[in-house]
Amino acid sequence: MSDLYRFGVSLEKQLIEAFDRHINAQHYKTRSEAIRDLIREELVRKQWIEGGTVAGAIVMTYDHHKRELVNLLLDIQHDYQETIISTQHVHLDHHHCLEILAVKGKAADVEKLATTLKVQVGVKHLNLSITSSNE
Ligand code: NI
Numbered sequence: 001m002s003d004l005y006r007f008g009v010s011l012e013k014q015l016i017e018a019f020d021r022h023i024n025a026q027h028y029k030t031r032s033e034a035i036r037d038l039i040r041e042e043l044v045r046k047q048w049i050e051g052g053t054v055a056g057a058i059v060m061t062y063d064h065h066k067r068e069l070v071n072l073l074l075d076i077q078h079d080y081q082e083t084i085i086s087t088q089h090v091h092l093d094h095h096h097c098l099e100i101l102a103v104k105g106k107a108a109d110v111e112k113l114a115t116t117l118k119v120q121v122g123v124k125h126l127n128l129s130i131t132s133s134n135e
Helices: 013-025 030-051 069-079 107-118
Strands: 053-063 086-090 096-106 123-131
Touching: 013 030, 030 053, 030 069, 030 107, 030 123, 053 069, 053 086, 053 107, 096 107
Parallel strands: none
Antiparallel strands: 053 096, 053 123, 086 096
16 A cells, blocks of 8 residues: 555534444445545546546446347447447346446546447446546
8 A cells, every 4th residue: 555644634523423324334444444435536526527537337238129229339339449448248138238338538438438328229227437547
């Protein structure tokens, strides 16, 4: 681990009690780890807003019986070959496929890819999860 820096934080009693309940429910072992995660999350959000480079995953389900949908989704993915690092396809049941796309690139490109896939008829659900390799 990199050098640790310690600092004190003053909080209202009510606020820290609510925070402790929240992080206990999430099974954090220490406040420090919970605060570290909050800070990282905020910095990733900032990168996202400022249009920096982000990494993440697009998780989507779709009905592969919809006419032309599979070809359309593949065409879109080929248009974003520089953004998509890898893909995983799972045949969920007779009708549905689950696809996980690992992505890395400019926030704007990642968002455009996710939106373009999401609006296609037959795509049932799509979630974009963003992270960063920084900090
Ligand atoms: Ni499938």
